[in-house]
Amino acid sequence: MAWISLLLAGMxxxxxxxxxxxxxxxxxxxxxxxxxxxxxxxxxxxxxxLRSLPMGTAYGIWTGIGTVGATLVGMFFFAESKDWRRxxxxxxxxxxxxxxxxxx
Amino acid sequence: xxxxxxxxFIGVVFEVCWVIGFKHADSLITWLGTxxxxxxxxxxxxxxxxKLPVGTVYAVFTGMxxxxxxxxxxLLFDEPVKITKxxxxxxxxxxxxxxxxxxxxxxxxxxxx
Numbered sequence: 001m002a003w004i005s006l007l008l009a010g011m012x013x014x015x016x017x018x019x020x021x022x023x024x025x026x027x028x029x030x031x032x033x034x035x036x037x038x039x040x041x042x043x044x045x046x047x048x049x050l051r052s053l054p055m056g057t058a059y060g061i062w063t064g065i066g067t068v069g070a071t072l073v074g075m076f077f078f079a080e081s082k083d084w085r086r087x088x089x090x091x092x093x094x095x096x097x098x099x100x101x102x103x104x
Numbered sequence: 105x106x107x108x109x110x111x112x113f114i115g116v117v118f119e120v121c122w123v124i125g126f127k128h129a130d131s132l133i134t135w136l137g138t139x140x141x142x143x144x145x146x147x148x149x150x151x152x153x154x155k156l157p158v159g160t161v162y163a164v165f166t167g168m169x170x171x172x173x174x175x176x177x178x179l180l181f182d183e184p185v186k187i188t189k190x191x192x193x194x195x196x197x198x199x200x201x202x203x204x205x206x207x208x209x210x211x212x213x214x215x216x217x
Contacts, residue, residue, distance in 0.1 A: 043126075043142070046126060047126040050123065050126045050127040051126075051127060054177055054183055054189075055123055055124065055127055055173045055174070055176065055177040055181075055183075056170065056173045056174030056177055056183075056189075056193055057189065057193065059123050059169065059170055059173045060170045060173075060174075060193050060196050060197065061196070063166050063169070063170065063200055064196050064199065064200050067166075067200045067203050067204065068199075068203070071203050083206070085202065085206050086202075086203060086206065088202075089198075089199040089200075089202035089203045089206070090199065090203070091199075092195055092196070092198060092199030092202070093196050093199035093200060093203070095195070096192045096193070096195040096196035096199065097196060099188075099192045099195075100189065100192050100193070100196070103186070103188060103189055103192065
């Protein structure tokens with residue numbers, strides 16, 4: 001459950017970041033709702049995951065999934081660069097996360 | 105030293121504090137302290153990124169935050185030092201920093217044309 005919770009925490013961080021970008025662009029109630037819901041759920045799931053996982057591992061994977069998620073959303077929904085270096089960095093984050101999971 | 109960098113360094117200290125809190129808080133007072141630390145680190149990052157490029161702030165912050173939590177769990181909470189685990193965290197961090205730094209510059213190039 002802790003690992004699933006950590007995955008969800010990273011994904012909701014992406015929702016929060018999307019909300020933050022919407023606030024800059026549209027500044028409406030929906031944007032704030034997205035930002036606040038994303039953030040609260042992200043920290044809630046992270047705190048649950050941290051109870052049983054080591055801090056460095058959980059914190060690293062949380063930011064890792066958040067960053068990879070935001071990059072993927074940018075690539076597929078906002079036509080951001082699909083530069084090979086970005087793909088390589090995504091693979092590094094995901095590979096390292098899977099490794100940490102297998103190691104635990 | 106630039107004031108914004110000072111904000112980042114202090115922000116990281118509070119960041120590590122709330123991560124420790126999320127793991128170890130067990131009373132109203134410690135949870136309250138955790139939430140306050142979270143709020144302070146948030147505000148300091150926002151202050152820093154109003155003067156410095158957001159990608160750079162985030163990259164430095166995440167790098168030091170991850171390093172800080174790993175150190176804290178080893179030095180303060182007797183987490184065993186496992187080389188494979190540390191190497192995987194370094195690999196993960198390198199990927200995150202790459203996305204924040206390289207990714208950011210290619211974005212701004214795209215935005216420019």
